[in-house]
Each structure stands twice: as C-alpha cells, then as structure tokens.
Amino acid sequence: MLVKDVMTRHPIMVPPEMSAAEAEHIMTENLIRHLPVVGDGKKLVGLVTRQRFALKPDTMASLNVWEITRYLSNLTVQKIMLSAKAGEVYSIDSNRTVEQAARVMTEHKIGCLPVLDDDVVVGILSEIDLLRSLQEMLGLPTRGVRVTMRMPNKKGQFAALTTALSQHNLGIMGIGSFPTPRQPGFYDMVLKIPEVSMEQVREILSQVPEQEIVDIHEE
C-alpha cells in the first residue's frame, strides 16, 4: 500500500493571492481542514490549516475596530499560510509507503501531508485517509469473523495458521500483525475470515499448536 493508493487525489487548492476570508469560506463549506496553496503548474507554495486562522491577540489588541476591518480585508492566504519555502510544510512523495507517511505525521504531530510528484501537488494525505486504509487493511467493509491469534516469534508460525485455514477451504480478506504488548517474544495477528461461523473458526484455530486465540468477534 503506497501513498498514491490511499491519498485523496485532486484536492481543493488555492492560489497564494486569495483572501484569507475566502479560503476560510472554502474550508468551511467543503468540510476540509487543510488547504494546499499552489502557484503556477500546481507547484506547492504552502499549506493553510484551521489553526492558521487564529489571529494573534496582540496584533488585534493594538488595532481599533476600523483598523481590524482593513487588516482582515488585506489578509491574503500568502500571509497566513505555512510556507513551503521556509521549510514549514512537510510533504511526501506519492511512491512512498503508507507507514513512512504515518511516521512523518506522528513524528511531527501533524494532521496532513501534501503529496508531491516533483514539486507538483497530486494529492493530499490526511489522518482520515490513513484511518480509512486501516479499516480496509483489516477487511472492515465485508462481514466475517475477526480473530486475534497470539503466536511465538518463530519461523513457520504464520504458515501453520494459513495451512489450517486452507485445509478447510477458508480464505483471508484482511490481515494485520503487531508485537504483543508487554509480552516480548510474541506476536498478535489479526485475521478477517469471510463466509464462516465463529464456532467453526474457533474449532479450526484452536487446533494450531503453540498458538492461542486471544479474541474472536463476528462483525
């Protein structure tokens, strides 16, 4: 799963000369939280987020009512955006992996990454896109049995699991694994198996040696 498979293509973008009020309006109306700012040829110039509209109280305090109006009407996207030139915007290449993107976002604690192909914006990747890919990875849209297996960190464990399933003619439509929390040397594996009952899965998987069913759900 690469960034280009998960991102939202053709994001709404604005030019730097647009007034901040209009940009705010576009964001509210389209229910979006991030707005890439682009110049000619869709080249990334900056990024506007909701927080960027929060004006500094000290600027406001020094102005009277009339000056505030003028100040606001002269405020352009250029003035409030995070600037790409100044290195304030983190972005990612469309051919990177999803987990790399997630790492950049968690490391810097940011909500979105503009996706670039040679400086040209081709999409945007937000937390929502990543959460959607998580759902899909674990096979949420279709109904089935979701089972978590705990297995020792050894070779051949996953093979044993899939063999057991394939012997009963069952397929896997979603899969994920992670190290068991607070139990080093073990891994938890989540599987989504369609067209089967919970009892059947329990019966089959409890036969797999060295592994145990930690959790089983039908959803």
Added chain:
Amino acid sequence: MTRTNGKVPGGPVLSVEDLAVAYKIRGGEIEAVQDVTFDIQRGEAHGIVGESGCGKSTVTWAILNFLGANGYVKRGSIKFLGQELVGRSGEELRRLRGDQIAMVYQDPMQALNPSMRLGDQMKEVLTVHRGLSDKEAEKRCISMLERVYMPDAANVMHRFPHQISGGQQQRVVIAMALLNNPALLIMDEPTTALDVTVEAAVLDLIAELRRDFDTGILFISHNLGVVARVCNKVGVMYAGEMVEVALTEDIYKDPQHPYTQGLIRCVPKLGSDKASSTLYPIRGRVPPPNNRPPGCVYGPRCDYVRDHCREVRPELRTLPNSVQVRCHYAEEIDPSQWQPSEDILPPKIRQNGDQEEYIIQVKDLKKYYEVQGSSLKDVIGMGEPRYVKAVENASFNVPKGKTLGIVGESGCGKSTLIKTIIGLEDSTSGEAQFLGLDITGDLTTRTEQLIQELQMVFQNPDSTMNPSYTVGQQIARPMLRFGTVPKNQVREEVVKLLNLMRLGANYFDRLPRQLSGGEKQRVGIARALASRPDLVLCDEPVSALDVSVQAAVLNLLLEVQAEYGTTMIFIAHDLSVVRFFSDYVAVMYLGQIMEIGPADAIYALPYHPYTEALLSAVPIPDPSAKQKRIRLEGSVPSAISPPSGCRFNTRCPRRHLLPDGGKICETETPPWQEDERGHRIFCHIPRETLLTFEPVIQTKERAV
C-alpha cells in the same frame, strides 16, 4: 477503494445546481437549459444522454464559460472543487480552473494543429503550464503516449496529425488532456467519429484512466450503449432539462421516466431481427427552446400524459430507490404494460417467401484504383503501376425483395462496392449482373432504364439535396426525368410518396432548410423511390440521425420494402441495426468479404475471427450483458499492399489455433467454407474449430 454513499471527503469535483443557461437573440432570449442539477465525485464517470438539441453540449460550455457572446448563465451555480465558477471574471476563471479541467471533443482533427508535429503540441502543455524543460517534457509525453497504448510512441512524437489514424489521433488528444492530471475531464461524444473496433479500445482506455487517475469524467453521448460501458451514473436530458438521473445499472434495467423508456425501445438490441422484434420510435420531436409546452416538457410526446402534466411542471424528485426523476406519475408507470399507440405502430413485415430468383448476382468483382507514385520513374511513366485494391473478388447474390447488409470498419471497401454496383465507378474485372443485364461498366455505359432501376439513399441528407429546390420538385425530378409517371399525375404521385413517408402533402412546397434531419432523410428515401427502382442502395442511411428518428426511418424502409418488394443493399457501421434490418449480411475487411450468409448465421457461432472481434466491440445498452473482450491490435493495413495470404492475418487473434502459429495464413489464400444454408466463411481455421468458440455476448435472454 470502497466509499459509501455518504459524504465523500473533500466534496464533489463538480457540482452543478439549478443551472439555467440563456442565449440572447433578437427580441428577447431563450433558455436553452433549465434547472439542471448533478454532482460528479472523484473517479466517477457521469454520462449525459439525450437527442440532439436537448442542451447536452450547452451544459459543458457553461462549465467552461464557452457560451459565446450571446450566451450566459442565468441562474444557478457551478462549483468546481468547492469554488463557484459562475460570475467570475475571465482571469479569475483561468486561475481557478487552471490546468484542472480538460476537454476531449468529437473530432480529434479539430483539436490538433495540423501544421505542428504531435510532439511539439504535446510538449507545449507541459512547458507552458508547468515550466518544465523541453527534455523533461518530452520524456513525460512519451510515457503518457505509452500509457494510452500508442504503438511506437517515441516515433509518433515526430509525426504530423494527418500521418496517424483517427483512433490514434483521439488517443493523442486524450493523452494531452491527461498530461496535467486534471481533476475533471469533459468528453463530448469522444468516440462518435470512430469505428466500432477503435471505439471499443478508446472506451476501455477511458474506463482504465478513470480508475488510475481518479479523474471525474463528464461524458456526453447520444449512444446509450457507449454510456453503459463507461459511466457509473447517467443523466437523461430532454429539451434542456434533466429528466432522470440514476445509476447506470438502474437506468437500463428499470427506467423510470417515459422518455428514457422510449429511448431504450428505439434501439435495436444486438441479435434481434425485424421478424421477431419491432422498433418503436418516439412520436413527435424535441420542441425548440423558444416554444416549450407549459407543464411537463415531454407531455406532448408522452403516452401517459394526463391533464395534470399539461398544467403543472414536474420537479426533479428522488424516488425511494434514490433515482431522481422529473415525472408526476413515475411510480404508476409500468413499462412492461406499455402498448404502442396507433401512429407509431410499425408495419407488418410480409415474409416474401424464399424465392430463388436473384435480382443481383456478383461474381469475383474487383475494383482497383491506380495510384500515382512520386518517384522520378513514376513521373515519366516508367514505374510499375501500383493499385489500391479497394474491392477484391466480391461474390454474392441477393434474392428479390431481400436485404443484404454490409458491415466493416471504415476503409474496408463497403462504399466502393456499392458505388461500383450503382455505376459511379466502373469495375476493374469480374462479373456483375442485375436482372440479367451487365452492370460492370460505369454510368456512361448504362441505359437510362437501368439507371432508373438502381437508386441510392445517402448518409448525409443535408449534402444530397439542392437547398433551393422544394421537396416536391426534388421528388418529382426522377419521375419526370425517367418518365415513369405521366406529367399530369406527377403531383399526385409525389403526394402519395410523401404520405407513405408520413410527411403529408403540406411538405410539398417546403425547402430543405425547413425540415429536420429525420424529415430530410425521409425525403431522400422518397426521392430514391420515385423512379420505382428494383434495387435501392443505402449508404449509412440512419447513422446521422438521432435514435428515435433512426427507429422511425428504419420502420419506414421496412414498410417501403413490404409495399413495393424493393431489394436493398444496406451499409451501416452499427451491427445491431444491420442485424435488425437485413436478411443477409456480408462482413468486409480490407476489400475482401470475410464472411457472408443469412443474418442470424453471421451473429451466431461459427464466426469468422474478424466478425468475432467486431461483435465483441459493439457497445451494448445493457450493463448486465457479458461480452467477450477481443481488441484488434494495430490498424488496418494499407490497401496498396495488402498482407499476403489471408488479408486479416496481421491482426487475427485466432491464427495461433493453426499449426506453426498460422503460417498458412501468410502464404495461402484461405478457402471458402460453406454450409448448407449458404453461410460462407473465408478462413483457414476449420469450421469445427470455429464452432467451439464461446459466444461473444451473453445476456440473460439469449447468447449471441
């Protein structure tokens, strides 16, 4: 990626709401488009269908602000990526839309600059919009051309538009449109000018690109089959209004609006013929925008119209199954209970029985055109003469009162064949007899009586009529010229013909410009019949017409045939129409008849490999139908030096079935394989093997 029907992140790419477009004319203005509402999400293809003059193109022009000096958006809004387009200045629009909306039009030749190399035209898109270097731009253009499956992409960059085929030109236009990765692609009849086989390949390409680039597509077409193949949502427009918007599966399976139901009844289904099924045209025609009826615009043509419809204009409302429809009584209308009204009831087809009397017999007919070479040898007349072999060894017989349909891609020699028969061209060699008379020579060698017996209906009714003669004069002319009718009865006879064409005596004094396209074509047919010919040659008589008119004209031709027992040779590129209309069908490729026989035998197993490919390319207005996917590679070879052996061997997808990868196809001319019904296939592959192919199209009702 699965997305639910709820709020899509980022909103739709294009959102049109209550759009009304008006054109200012002398003494007021007319609203060409009224209350059109639709959305296009990312990666969605939204089709718009409807007859000509329904305002389909006006909608796209409004989106592009391309309405001309007298057109403007009167009401409503057009939002592109969440930003309003209506009411902006040109410069603002340019910046807003920038390189994010791209267009593909019907005629690729008009979109390409004929005096610039393709590479330079394509590179311009990138160097101007993105400021890329020339080298970088070239690299990207080549990879985009490869993406649209252009053979020999790097080489094509150095060619001029006229040096590549029509299908390839359209590919270049599509590649150019996609270079900037647009969010919205507007396609206005992109495949109408292309052959079925090329069309199928371009449609596959569009569907694939939509997936890969997540581009929203607005797809305009009059062809319901094409829309069924590309779009996931369809809007039906009638007289400037959206009358029904639904998912593609729903609209073909369960059309709600009477107009949509009528449109679907107009189109012959592939595999249906005139004996087992009938076409029902929609009566009347689209009202002009300045004279729309009050109440429901479709009221005057609707079979279910009630008083309420005539008074109150219906709103576009959403039915429980989320189909939007503009009809007061959509829930009550059941199309399966529909009965055709008297005035559109098609003629009863008389089966003339199986007469073995052939009216026209053609044997080994050849037509070669000499081409002038450009070398010095050629100029001084020393060079070897070269020929375009337009028709090679055509043999067929047509019994009296029957119809022979001819199909094939453009350039396959269909038109040359009938031009030779009618005498516009003489033949190079071979025999051709009409009622025992020799017709191998051109018109100068023919007697007047022979000319009178052979008449022709042309494709484009506009260019075949003298604009300054009245309808009556045009039809009367052959009668006077051949003296088939005494002078004092000519008017009576013309009126009789006009009545047969369902036009009426009041058309006698009209000029061609006062007629609609369908009416002109009827006059064309009436004129062809005026000399009471025994054989009428029809060259694409219905392809320039709207589907509802097409159904009416086809019915009319059937009626004429039943009335006068006329024999017809019928050329069309639409295989469903040919199947419907013809008793016998000939499939031509590169001047050679590949398969010929009774119509039902052509459209059923065994097929010639070329027929199989043609059938698999036909767009079917039924999204649930399963169709085999065979796409021919490359383009039709030159007729100056056709491939040796079987002419189809360079593109044949089936030749690997023969030993040695089909070596025999290159070296030897295939034999004619004939069965007891007279169905002949020109192929090396034995009939038994051809019989084992799977049927190309499988619908719920029947396999074709």
